[in-house]
Amino acid sequence: MLIFLNEDNKNHLLFLKDIETEVLAEFCRISIAFLIEGPNSKIYHNAAQKLETDVSIVQHGVEGLMHLFTEGAKHALSEQDFSETLLTVDFSEPTQREILGHYLKNVTELRSVLTRMVTDVPQYKSLEWRCDVQVASRRDRKSVV
Numbered sequence: 001m002l003i004f005l006n007e008d009n010k011n012h013l014l015f016l017k018d019i020e021t022e023v024l025a026e027f028c029r030i031s032i033a034f035l036i037e038g039p040n041s042k043i044y045h046n047a048a049q050k051l052e053t054d055v056s057i058v059q060h061g062v063e064g065l066m067h068l069f070t071e072g073a074k075h076a077l078s079e080q081d082f083s084e085t086l087l088t089v090d091f092s093e094p095t096q097r098e099i100l101g102h103y104l105k106n107v108t109e110l111r112s113v114l115t116r117m118v119t120d121v122p123q124y125k126s127l128e129w130r131c132d133v134q135v136a137s138r139r140d141r142k143s144v145v
Contacts, residue, residue, distance in 0.1 A: 003071045003085045012064030013089050015057055021094050023051070028102035031065035036113055065099070072103055073110035 005013075016024055030043055044062070048055040072082050082103055086096045 001075060001077065001081055002088065003068065003075065003077070003082075005068075005085070005088060009064055009067055010089055012060040013068070013091075015061045016065070017089075017091060017095065019051070021098055024095060024098050025102070027061055027065060028099060031062045031069060032102065032106050032110070034062060035066055035070065035110060068099070069103055069106070069110055070114065073107050073114055076107075076111070079104060 016027060019027070026047070030047070034040070044055050044059050048058045051058065068085070071077075072085070077085070079100065083096060083100055086099060091099070
């Protein structure tokens with residue numbers, strides 16, 4: 001199964017095609033830390049200054065990786081499926097290996113984070129009390145008249 005990436009996702013990931021492998025590894029680490037620990041805008045500013053680029057470009061790159069990692073973990077993609085998804089973005093071989101390595105190393109932790117994020121929808125356990133209230137309210141109205 002492949003992850004469908006729309007044009008916005010692909011555009012966000014395009015920035016990562018031209019950076020060095022060490023910088024890409026840092027982007028992967030930042031995106032996984034964001035998913036596990038929450039946002040830290042200071043990191044975006046520091047990375048943008050080091051790369052001499054706009055903060056929004058760095059933020060979009062991290063968000064693109066986060067989307068890739070969360071969708072892969074959510075669908076429990078195998079190594080081969082995740083690699084095939086990376087092929088749709090036209091990453092170079094070293095870039096694919098780096099992203100795949102971070103995904104495989106952190107997929108179990110990402111899945112546990114995703115399961116903790118699921119909210120329980122409230123459900124009625126018993127509707128008998130509602131019937132009792134309706135019957136009692138009708139009885140009270142008749143006795144008052």
